[in-house]
Structure formats: C-alpha cells, structure tokens
Amino acid sequence: MVMERNLWKHIQFLRSKSPLVHNITNYVVMNNTANALLAAGASPIMAHAKSEVRDMVALAHATVINIGTLDEYWCEAMLLATETAHTLDKPWVLDPVGAGATPFRDNILHELLNFKPTVIKGNASEIMALAQASQGPTKGVDSTAASDEAVEAAHSVCSAYNAIVCISGTTDIITDGAQKIQIANGTPLMTKVTGMGCTASALIGAFLGVVEDNTEAVTAAMTLLGIAGELAEKQSKGPGTLQLHLLDMLYNISEKEFYDHIKLLRP
Template identity: 45%
Template sequence: MHKDTFIQQLVHLLPRIRAQKPLLHHITNQVVMNDTANMTLALGALPVMAHASEEVEEMVSQAGALVLNIGTLVPAQIEAMLRAGKRANALDIPIILDPVGAGATRLRTESALRLLSELKITVLRGNAAEIGTLIGVESETRGVESISVAVERPVLVQQAARMFGCTVAITGAQDVISNGERLATVGNGHPLLASITGSGCMATTVIGAFLAVERDAWQAAIAGLLVMGVAGEQAASTAAGPGTFRAHLFDAVAALEPEALLQAQKVSFAS
C-alpha cells in the first residue's frame, strides 16, 4: 500500500473510536489510574478499572480491549490479569501489555514473561530497557526508567516481535513499532512527555483504544503513538511546565482531528 494511503487510513481510526465508544478494561497501576481513565475519555472511549478476581472475567467480556499494566504489581493482581486475559483470548478481545519496570525487579520481569507466555498478547508496549530485559538483551533500568540497552532499538523491536509473536512498540524520543515483519517509526512527541508520570502508560491506553477499532495491531499501535506524539507537541506549545502540560495534553487529545494528525505526522517505514 502506498504510504500516503496508509497514513490516511490510520488517522481516520480516531473518529472511529469516537463513533464506537469502545469500553477499555484496565487492570493497571495505582499511580496512573486517574490519568489513563481521563485519557480514555479524552479519546472518546469508555474506561473501566476493575481488578477483583471475582469480576474481571465478566467485565472484560464487555470490553473492546484489555489493558494490562504491572506498574504497582502485587501477586493477586497477576492472577486477576491471567483470568481476564484468558477470557479475553477466548472471546478474541485484543490485549495490550505494559511491562512497567521489567528489569528492575524479578517480580516484574517474571510476571511480564508469565503473562506473555500464558496469554496471547496483541501488543507489548514498553521502553527500550523493559523490552530488552524481556528478550534477554543487556539493559539498564533505574526504577521504571530506561537508562541503556545494548542493541539498537529498530533491531530490538523486531527481535521482540518475533520472539513473542506479537506487535511490539518501544517508545522514546523516537518510537519504533514492529510486528516481526514490518517496521515503523513515529518521530512525533516532545520532551515534556517525559516530565510527567504515566505518559508511557497513557500511550499504552491510547493504543488499546485503537486496538478496539482496528484489528491490524501494527496499524493500531502506530496510530496510537502518532496521537500521543502530536497531542504532546500541541500541549507543549501552550504549556508553562509539566503541570500545565498535563492538563493541556487531555485538551489536545480531545480536540485532535485527522487533518491535524496528517499535517503533523512524522511516520516512516522500513522493511
């Protein structure tokens, strides 16, 4: 497909979210719950946060996508994630996993790997060190921050996509997205995104919303990261620092139109 046609399609997934208002079931961390719920609403989708084992299977059955995020992990939460994830798999509901802090502790690394092995994950989104850790590449993290990784990111993302058999998105100054065959980069974004907590988690949520309306996971991931990047650029242009940036980010996402995405997009492809 011609690049322009592809991107035209991509940016028109956004009004599809607003029209369909899919439910995004989050089993996620306590730090960013409010931010990811507000990001879901800003996109035009509906959030629900539910993590009790007693209800996750029922809840996920109503969802357009399941968002799993291990940012404030406790073992009981992994059980709930597995129950919800197995039901999602049975119902063919896409799952996105955010392995927050993989590499920082064994609990996080092993839990992320367990979810990747026992569930069919549709998209895995993390920073370079988290993804590097999960495929056994030498990586350094500080808490949930990526410090360094031994392999170039375009190579890393493709290796991970092939190893896990899913779409992988590595975010940073430049985002890279691979489904094992195709590679895309999204150059949009702004340093202020790194100055607020949860911008990675919000990117995961945004991709989740696109997965609910587009079954090609690679396209959904590119579209999601394009939206986060362009909204970040717009929010930064009116912000006086991280506090106002955060408020403006929700404003920008809610007001985004396909035309603005088209004009601002810095998407490129390699094969």
C-alpha cells in the first residue's frame, strides 16, 4: 500500500499548492481541460501567442503540449514553448494526438521531441507511431491497438528521449524504460466523451508541477482520472452526464473512495 498512500498524498498536495499549468492544446477540448484542472485543484492557463509564450512557460509549474488541432502558427508557438521549457528545465508533457496520421503531424512531432519532453502520453497507436513500430495507420485520434501491444515501442521511446511514457487504454501502462506500472481504472463510457485523453495529459502536467517523483506524478494523474470516471459513471445516464459528474468527482473524491477503487497491477 506504499504506492497507494503516496498517490493520495500527491492528490492532496496538488490541491494545497494549486500549480499553474500552461496548456497549448486543441480548441475542441480547452473548456473541458480547464474545468478538469480546476476541479482537481490546479490552475489552468491556455496561451499560444508567440509574443508571450516564453513568459508563460517561465511562469508556469509545467507546460502541456497537445497537437490535436494543428496549424502553422500554433506549431511555431509550441516549438517556442518547448524550447523554453527545455532551456529552463521545466517539466512538459507531449500528447502526440494522431501521430502517424499525416506527414505534417509527424514532422512537428519530430521537432518537438528534440526538446525532450518529461512525459509522453498517448494511446498505443500513437506511441507505436513515435517508435516507428506501427503496423498500420492510426484511426484519427483513436487507437487501433491495445496498450499492451505498445510496451516494446514505449521502451524504445523512453530510451530515445529519456522520457516517461504513458500508454492510455483499457489498462493504462506507465514506464520509464525500467519499471512498469499498470492501472486498470476507468470505464468504457469515458471513451464516449471527447478529449478525455487530453484531460489526462493536462492532469499529468499538474502533478509534474508539484510532485518530485515524475513516475508517481503520472500515476497519480491517471489513477485520479480513472477512479473519478468509475465513480461518475454510477451517477450518469450517458456521456453527457458522465462529463458533469466527472468534474464533481475530481473535486469531491474522498480518501476512502480512492483507496476502495484504485487498481494498480504489479508485475
């Protein structure tokens, strides 16, 4: 129970510190992402203007880069942000949405990866595409592979970029290349709400901003979201009300609820 206790402490610490999380994310999910960060106890800011992005990175506890809705201007802002984070040794998260889908998307990912993300969070197809191990195209932003199929690719990505990799799926897998943590929390209904993976990436950024152990920071984010989703589903009639109740659970989740529902799978 040592890990479980640490994770709950991290959730409480996040609430007490309210880290500022700078997001350059896709405009489909900005509102959802910001509300989830607020509910969990963090403070979100969405800023992609090139004139201020370096200042925002310096000000924030962590930066989250999500390439879901790319254009040329946003790409330039992302590169300025990640270069600044790398220079200042600030943690940053890369969500490689749709990796492998188009050359444009892959080219910007190649440039972003030069600035060594702290954490890369994607579905199995995206992680496999980053490792050039995919056996087929990605299905938009959805995965065509299960998370356990991407473990070898994740190890390759860890080694290449010295990053922690989180593979999201029915079972979430977190690895730094040496250890592997598996989380069996969540519910299939969460896949019916747009941007749930983007929310996970933003929460990872929040925990990275205040938790010293990066692997535990990622694990805390993924368990919190997964458990909140499970509890929210019990009160929901479908994806619309799930989204509503999920925010409430991120805000209200109790220690007992967390311990009663956490499902860490150890090797």
